[in-house]
Amino acid sequence: MADLSVQIHDLHLKNPVTTASGTFAYGEEFIDFIDVNKLGGIFVKGLTLENREGNPYPRMAETSSGMLNSVGLQNKGIDHFVNVIYPRIKHFDTHIIPNVNGFTIEDYVKVTEKLNELEDIKAIELNISCPNVKEGGMAFGIKRTSAVAATTAVRKACKKTLIVKLSPNVTDIADMARAVVDAGADAVSLVNTFLGMAIDAGKRKPVLATVTGGLSGPAIKPIALRMVWEVYKAVSVPVIGIGGIMNATDAIEFMLAGATAIQVGTANFIDPRVSVQIVDGINDYLEKNNFTSVHQLIGALET
Amino acid sequence: MKRIEDFTVIGHHWLNYENFLIELEAPEELPDIRAGNFAEVLLKNSPGTFLRRPFSIFEVDKEKNSLTFYIKVIGKGTRYLGKLRKGEKLNIIYPLGNAFSNPYHDKVLMVGGGSGIAPFVLLGRQLREKGIRMTFLFGGREKDNILMTERFEEFGKVFVTTEDGSVGEKGLVTQHSILAKRPLEYGMIYTCGPDPMMKAIAHIAKQHQIPCEVSLENTMACGIGACLCCIVETNTGNKCVCTDGPVFNVNDLTWQT
Ligand SMILES: Cc1cc2nc3c(=O)[nH]c(=O)nc-3n(C[C@H](O)[C@H](O)[C@H](O)COP(=O)(O)OP(=O)(O)OC[C@H]3O[C@@H](n4cnc5c(N)ncnc54)[C@H](O)[C@@H]3O)c2cc1C
Ligand SMILES: Cc1cc2nc3c(=O)[nH]c(=O)nc-3n(C[C@H](O)[C@H](O)[C@H](O)COP(=O)(O)O)c2cc1C
Ligand code: FES
Numbered sequence: 317m318a319d320l321s322v323q324i325h326d327l328h329l330k331n332p333v334t335t336a337s338g339t340f341a342y343g344e345e346f347i348d349f350i351d352v353n354k355l356g357g358i359f360v361k362g363l364t365l366e367n368r369e370g371n372p373y374p375r376m377a378e379t380s381s382g383m384l385n386s387v388g389l390q391n392k393g394i395d396h397f398v399n400v401i402y403p404r405i406k407h408f409d410t411h412i413i414p415n416v417n418g419f420t421i422e423d424y425v426k427v428t429e430k431l432n433e434l435e436d437i438k439a440i441e442l443n444i445s446c447p448n449v450k451e452g453g454m455a456f457g458i459k460r461t462s463a464v465a466a467t468t469a470v471r472k473a474c475k476k477t478l479i480v481k482l483s484p485n486v487t488d489i490a491d492m493a494r495a496v497v498d499a500g501a502d503a504v505s506l507v508n509t510f511l512g513m514a515i516d517a518g519k520r521k522p523v524l525a526t527v528t529g530g531l532s533g534p535a536i537k538p539i540a541l542r543m544v545w546e547v548y549k550a551v552s553v554p555v556i557g558i559g560g561i562m563n564a565t566d567a568i569e570f571m572l573a574g575a576t577a578i579q580v581g582t583a584n585f586i587d588p589r590v591s592v593q594i595v596d597g598i599n600d601y602l603e604k605n606n607f608t609s610v611h612q613l614i615g616a617l618e619t
Numbered sequence: 620m621k622r623i624e625d626f627t628v629i630g631h632h633w634l635n636y637e638n639f640l641i642e643l644e645a646p647e648e649l650p651d652i653r654a655g656n657f658a659e660v661l662l663k664n665s666p667g668t669f670l671r672r673p674f675s676i677f678e679v680d681k682e683k684n685s686l687t688f689y690i691k692v693i694g695k696g697t698r699y700l701g702k703l704r705k706g707e708k709l710n711i712i713y714p715l716g717n718a719f720s721n722p723y724h725d726k727v728l729m730v731g732g733g734s735g736i737a738p739f740v741l742l743g744r745q746l747r748e749k750g751i752r753m754t755f756l757f758g759g760r761e762k763d764n765i766l767m768t769e770r771f772e773e774f775g776k777v778f779v780t781t782e783d784g785s786v787g788e789k790g791l792v793t794q795h796s797i798l799a800k801r802p803l804e805y806g807m808i809y810t811c812g813p814d815p816m817m818k819a820i821a822h823i824a825k826q827h828q829i830p831c832e833v834s835l836e837n838t839m840a841c842g843i844g845a846c847l848c849c850i851v852e853t854n855t856g857n858k859c860v861c862t863d864g865p866v867f868n869v870n871d872l873t874w875q876t
Contacts, residue, residue, distance in 0.1 A: 338846070338847075339845060339846065340845060341844060341845045345843050345844045345845045345862075346843075346845070348620050348621040348622070349621070349623055361847075367856075369856055369857050370847065370850070370857060372852075373837065373849075373850055373851065373852075374837075374838060375847070375848045375850065376838055376839075376840050376846070376848035376849075378668070378669055378670050379669070380667065380669075381669055382669060383669065383670060383840055385840070385846065385848060387846070387847045387848060390847050390850070390857060533669065534669075582840075584841070584845060585670060585671070585840045585841040585842075585845065585846060586661065586669070586670065586671065587623070587661070587710075588623065588712070588841075588843060588845075589623065
C-alpha cells in the first residue's frame, strides 16, 4: 500500500479522494453501497442560514456526457445541520467538510460562526457561487471585489481551515484564485458547475424551471483540468480538483495538473461505489508505477 | 437495504412496436420487494445516455430469481433496452422508493395509463393475499396502448377506455361508466400514469372522499436521495420522489385537484 495521505493546510486526509458538495448528501445515503470511512473526506450538501426549499421542478436535464441542475441549495438550514445531522454523522471515520453558502456576507459569516462550535469539523468550504442579493443576484464568485469581500469576512470569522470553492464562470480563474488566497483562503477547490441551458425543441420551452442551470459531469472535465493547472501555477496553497471525475485515471490527471486532493461529484449518481473505487485505483496506479507516495503525482505533469 | 448488482437478461419480449417486457436474473437471492418499488438501470453501452433510468418493478419471480420490467420506448435509453439480447448484463440499483399502503377497507380501484400499469401486478398479488377485492381501469389513446389486461384478470375485473373507442369504452379513463356509479365506494384508489390522468383521478377521489395514492414518475438523476433533483411539492415542503416516494397520498401533495 502506497502512502495516500495528503495535507490541506491543517486538514489531514487519509487519501486525496473526497466527494463533492450536493452530490453525496450527508454520506448516509451511500452506506448501503460503500464504506464511507474509506474516503479522505465528504463535502456535505450546501448549507444556508435558513431553511430553503430550493428551485421549482424540473431541476435536472441530462446532456451529452453530463447533466444540468438547478436544485437551488435546498437544505434545512444550519441549525438543523448542527442539531440533527451533525450528531448523526460525526462518528464517521472521515472528515466531514460543510459547504457554506450565503446570499449576503452576513449570512456567510453567521453560518461560519455556527460551524466553529463543532469539534469534529476541521475545515469548511466556502461556496462563492451563490447569488449576491445586494448585487442583483450576480454570483459572489464572478466579480473579484465580491469574491474578496466574502472571503475576507469569512476568514475573520472562521476558526478552521478555509477552503474557497471557485466558480468557473469567470474570465481569469488564476486571477480569482490569487485574489481569494490573498484574502485569506487556506486552499482553493475548483470547479463548481458551469452555467448552461437546455431547451425542449418539441415543446419550445426550457427544460429547467429556472431556464438556466449548472453543468457538471465528464462534459466539463477538460475545462476543469485546464483551470486546475492554471490555478496550481498561480497560487502556493493546496488546490482541490473537481469536474467530471468518473474514475481513478481522471483523478490522477487532476493530481498531475496540480491538485492535492480531488472531489467526485456527478459520478456518484452513475455508480454510488465509484468514490471508494477511485481510492483503490489511485493506489494501484502508484504501485504499478513504483511510487511510494501520492505526493509524487501532485503537479508532476511533464510539459 | 439497497443493492447494486449486475443482472443478466434472461427474457425479452416485445408486446407491440413500442412496449416490451425485459426479464433479468439476479446474481444473488432477491430481497423483499414491495409494490411501488423501482430500480435504477445503468445503460452502459447506450450511446448518448449518461444517467441511469428509473423503472418500476413489474414482476418478481422468486423461483427464477428474476425481476421483470414493463417498458415503453420513449427515447434513447428505452430504445437501447429494447435491443438487448439474452445473456447481456445490466447493472441495477434496487429496491428503491417506498410502497403503496394497504387500503382502509376491502375494495379498491387501480387506475393506470400506459406504462403506469407496471406496479399493479405486484400490488394485485399483495392485496389478494389480504383478501381485498380489486377493480382495474386502464386507459389509452387507442387499442395499441392497452396491453396485458389479461394479466390482471386473476386479481379482479378489468375495465378499459380508449380515446378513439377501438377497445373498451370511448373516452378518457375519468369518463368511464364505473366512475359514474353512485355511491362510488372504494377503500382506496391507486393510480399511476401520465400526470393529467393522475390529477383527474385524484380529483374524483377527493370528491367522493376516497383515499388516493399516486405513483409519480419525476425525472431523476440519482434515485437514492443524493441529488434532490426529483422533488415534488408537499404540504410539508419539498420531498424526494425517489426516497419519500414514488408513492404519495394525494392529500399530502399541493396538487390543485
Ligand atoms: C419511479 C419511476 C418509475 C418508472 N417506471 C416506469 C416503467 O415501469 N416503465 C416505463 O416504461 N417507464 C417508467 N418510468 C419512466 C422512464 O424512466 C422514462 O420513460 C425513461 O427514463 C426515458 O428514458 P429514455 O432514455 O428512453 O428517454 P430520454 O431520451 O431520456 O427522454 C425522452 C423524454 O422522456 C422524458 N423522461 C426522461 N426521464 C424520464 C423519467 N424518469 N420519467 C418520465 N419521463 C422521463 C424526458 O423529459 C424526455 O423528454 C418510470 C419513471 C420513474 C421516475
Ligand atoms: C445536483 C448537484 C448539486 C450541487 N450542489 C452543490 C452545492 O450545494 N454546493 C456547491 O458548492 N456545489 C454544488 N454542486 C457542484 C458540485 O459540488 C461540483 O462542483 C460540480 O458538480 C462539478 O463536479 P462533477 O463534474 O464531478 O459533478 C452540485 C452539483 C450537482 C450536480
Ligand atoms: S433522484 Fe436524486 S434525490 Fe431523487
